Amino acid sequence: MKIAIIDDSIFMRRLITGAIQQIQPDAVLTEFTNGEEALAQLPKLAPDLITLDMLMPKMDGLALLEALKTSALRPRVIVITANVQNSVRQKCADFGVTDFIEKPITFDKLQASFTKLLAA
Numbered sequence: 001m002k003i004a005i006i007d008d009s010i011f012m013r014r015l016i017t018g019a020i021q022q023i024q025p026d027a028v029l030t031e032f033t034n035g036e037e038a039l040a041q042l043p044k045l046a047p048d049l050i051t052l053d054m055l056m057p058k059m060d061g062l063a064l065l066e067a068l069k070t071s072a073l074r075p076r077v078i079v080i081t082a083n084v085q086n087s088v089r090q091k092c093a094d095f096g097v098t099d100f101i102e103k104p105i106t107f108d109k110l111q112a113s114f115t116k117l118l119a120a
Contacts, residue, residue, distance in 0.1 A: 004045060006032045006064070007053040007080070012105070016051055016080065019110045035059030039067055047075045049098075049117070054081035054088060062088070065095040078113050080105055 001024055007013050013031045020027055030045055032038035036059040038050075054061035061079060068075075076098040081088070084102050092100055098120075099113045 001027045001049060002045060002047045003027050003029050003049045003051065004032060004038060004042060004047040004075070005029060005051050006035060006038045006056070006061070007051070008033050008056040009053070012053065012080070012103075015105060016110065019105075019107050020051075020114075022107070023111055023114045035061060035064030035067075039064060042068075042073055042075075043071070046073065050075045050077045052077055052079050052081075054079060054083040062091055062095075065092065065097070069095060076117060078117070080110075 003020060005013050005016050007016065017029055017031065020029060032041065034056040039059065052061045052064065061081065078099045078101060079092050079097050080101045080103060082103040089100055098117055101109050101113055
């Protein structure tokens, strides 16, 4: 499984990476610091899954989801964010986001999301 981790916080990227390595040890992980950087590389990477923060510089998570809507890529997306407004959740649902995890993230939250995703 190829997974793109998109978050502007190095701390969050390391936390998510560490948890995924425990849950899915064979996963190939690639980290990006914002949506713009990710969008340039995602076609080559062709990830099966994206973990996505909403609040980032240059291109935020919603803008990246909008751009992905018109691309040939169809990865599953887990949004991991502190932005828990109902309007954001609804927009994520409209874009087909697989799951929505509220920060602060814990290993248990990520494991539950992965378990649900892998069972689908």
